Amino acid sequence: MTIRTPREIVVDQEFLAMRVPTRSGHVGLRPRGEPTVLAVEAGLIVLRLGAGMRYAGTAGGLLHSGRDTASLLTPLAVVGDDVESVSRQLDELLSAPSEEMEVRRTLERLETHILQELRQGEEPAGISKAKP
16 A cells, blocks of 8 residues: 655555545455545545554545555545544644645535536426526
């Protein structure tokens, strides 16, 4: 598993299993699974290693997994051996002003606006929304 930010590689370790947060819930992945691409939400990633557990807090990102690899690209990430310290570090990073996080918030607003526009285009013919 590799977790990479624009500035550094935060994690580069083999894993037995991992759980990542997505919009539809947590997704579990294992080596030799089907290749997949996931949009990861901000939150806690749980990594099960041969020697125990590791935790990574991220601002979300894009995860690509192959048969024997997994790579998460994220604007920021922290890693540790206990949930409390990772959560605390992530909260501190997310509350600090950051150019990467501002870009992410702008992209989220743009995505929301595009989805709203697409949904308005899906209204059945003859039905119109009243303007406020």
